[in-house]
Amino acid sequence: MPPIGERLRQARLQRGLTVRGLARAVDVSASLISQIETGKSSPSVSTLYAITAALEISIEYVFGDVERRSPRRVGSPNGNPTAAPLGPTGLTLSGLPALLQD
DSSP states (O other), rough: OOOHHHHHHHHHHHHHHHHHHHHHHHHHHHHHHHHHHHSOOOOOOHHHHHHHHHHHHEEEHHHOOTTTTTOTTTTTOOTTTTTTOGGGOOOOOTSSOOOGOO
């Protein structure tokens, strides 16, 4: 299973976002996004949530099996581009490692 940062980078690139563009959308530094993507830093739960919302991917995709799940727009079983982004009620922590649930 690819590391979290690698999956986030793949999703960012698929959406044509730069590191700086994602950082602006999430209101964090470009350096932090880069460090998360390279595995040098772990995001807080709130930062991870903000990144996945900005990338319109699910938390499950980040921690799930790449072979079975693809980075689809949240709320859409078929990846329909009109789907709404992940909202506060759509966040599930079931896939998060125990370390990040604190």
